[in-house]
Amino acid sequence: MTAHNHHWRKAKNGLMQSLTCVCAVLVILPLLLVFFQLVARGASSLNWAFFTQLPKPAGEAGGGMANAIAGTFVLMLLASTLGVPVGVLGGVFLSEYSHRHLNWWIRFGADVINGVPSITWGMVVYALMVLPMKGFSLLAGAVVLGLMMIPLIMRTTEEVLQLVPTGYREAALALGIAQWRVISQIVLRTALKGIITGVMLALARVGGETAPLLFTAFGNAYWTHRLTEPVAALPLQIFNYAISPYDDWHRQAWAGALVLILLVSSINVCVRVLTRDRFAKRGS
Amino acid sequence: MSNPNQGKSDVSPWGDRAFKGLTLMMALSVFVLIVLIGYELAHGSAKAMRLFGWHFLTSSDWDPVNEKFGAVPFIFGTLASSLIGLMIAVPLSIATAVYLTELAPLWIRQPLTIFIELLAAVPSVILGLWGIYVMVPWLRVHLFPFLQHTLGFLPFFQGPIYGPSVLAGGIIVAIMILPIITSVSREILRSVPGLQREAAYALGATRWEVTRIAVLSYAKKGLFGAVILGLGRALGETMAVTMVIGNSPQIAKSLFAPGYTLASVVANEFSEATTDTYLSALFEVGLVLLGVTVLVNALAQLLLKTFAGPGVKPQS
DSSP states (O other): OHHHHHHHHHHHHHHHHHHHHHHHHHHHHHHHHHHHHHHHHHGGGOSHHHHHSOBOOTTOOOBOOHHHHHHHHHHHHHHHHHHHHHHHHHHHHHHHSOOHHHHHHHHHHHHHHHTSOHHHHHHHHIIIIIHHHTSOOHHHHHHHHHHHHHHHHHHHHHHHHHTSOHHHHHHHHHTTOOHHHIIIIIIHHHTHHHHHHHHHHHHHHHHTOOGGGTTTTBOOSSOOOSTTSOBOOHHHHHHHHHTSSOHHHHHHHHHHHHHHHHHHHHHHHHHHHHTHHHHHHHHO | OOOTTTTHHHHOHHHHHHHHHHHHHHHHHHHHHHHHHHHHHHHHTHHHHHHHGGGGGTOOOEETTTTEEOOHHHHHHHHHHHHHHHHHHHHHHHHHHHIIIIISOHHHHHHHHHHHHHHHHSOHHHHHHHIIIIIHHHIIIIIHHHHHHHHTTSGGGOSOOOSSSHHHHHHHHHHHHHHHHHHHHHHHHHTSOHHHHHHHHHTTOOHHHHIIIIIIHHHHHHHHHHHHHHHHHHHHOOHHHHHHSBOOOOOOSOTTSOBOOHHHHHHHHGGGOOSHHHHHHHHHHHHHHHHHHHHHHHHHHHHHHHHHGGGOOOOO
16 A cells, blocks of 8 residues: 555656656747747848848848848947946945835836836837927937836846945945945946846847837838937848748848847857856855 | 045045935836836827727727727737736746756756746747747648647637637747746745755655645745736737737637737837827727736736745846
8 A cells, every 4th residue: 555655656756757847848949949940041041231231122132131230239229328327326226225115116116117018118208209309210219228228227236236245345334435435436346247247138138129119210221320310120120021021021031030039149148158157156 | 644634525425425316316217217108108098088988998999990999809819818828838837947946857957947048038029920930820730720620619719710810829928928937936936945845855755745745835926926927928918929910800709810919909000090099099008008017017026025025036
């Protein structure tokens, strides 16, 4: 009886172990399938023209996504000038000055707006900037991505500042250095690598966003010269080409998607490798 | 030493006050953003609210030509695709989190975690592209006929098969929310105290029994929080769903029929809205979406924060 029971329990243990393993394989299966298709369908269309030429008019073969690739980088750069200072300084407040209740609410607020759908951000910036300025613009696209970066960077900055040993702060304060200089010259400098990691992850996240750019940056078949002109972006271009009826555009959409995913996941992998010891420490 | 006031600027309180004030302002920008989002959407939808009132939430007419607007088909499509997404994603991702923290051999945990983080980083539009050209054709030829053949007695699996459909939208949603539910559940399970497990092992429990008795029942509330967080993401998921759900404002019993969601109607029609009323109606759709996602997210955050304090930080 007990022997039978024991066998049954061991069998059940093995069964659950393999069942959850199958689930884990199913979870990463889509990733593998998507990567495989991107390489199979996109790689052959990656050539010199793809990176250097403007899109050709509908129906004409050839052309490239040079302006969309450049547009994505410019948008990410401009978005950081808004998202990084606000996010980092907000994170400094959360970590270095403790007002228990206020900080709880700020954290809660940041986590909640992190979950606001990206399309809603697009509508807000449309009402805020596109309507008054009477046109889609690079500036509006940068602002929407910058706003989305704020809560992300705020939370990661807070987290890495918490990892700076309290002893550093106490030692510096004991020397009579003002607190703001302790924070800006010692705490922030110690945590710099972690903060950069957080910024990179936020960039990778907003760099792949399409929905908020649909009615802010809008897209452009040509080069953008002013902040007030619409601008092309890689995710927008992929979307427009994917839903178009032209085979050649589908081919380019796959190539664009391959470039975008290589960009986004190489940022992610670099960051994970660079900060492996930090995460390992946290996990212990 | 001759001038005792030399170092004064260093200890003067003004630098500290200014710096603290500056960081406080930046931190408070979170609340400014919340107010801004709510205000802009409410302001934009004022006209539609005045014209349609509560009728907007009960009418299923979406007829831009005759300026009749009701959001029911979109609410239906959003709920249907999100629920299908949850039904597929929740068991898979919680099982994966259990495998990662409790049952898997140690060497496999790190690489598997990296794969899941990479899946989380796949942009929505890329998943949508894959959805249109790879997943939907496969569903149309293989999975949907199979479902119709085996489960066709249920009304959900009857009717013509087009490909782009509520079910395809639900499957894409599931893929989008798998990584977030998995990684938050994993953090929750990792925060279960080791003593819980050791106590169960001491009683002679097998690995799975330890997981079931000592870990899962302890972490129930947190895991529920992870699921609700996934629901919040599912409701607001835009691009990938827009690309595979078929974009037709109808309410059909069959899951093979095309549908439309709150987020995708905004994505598709916002820049083509020709009249003020049309635009305002779309703003109100956005407001409904915002209201629902903020409520769901707030609930998820409360569950997660009360489960284990601020230590458990949901991955974004």
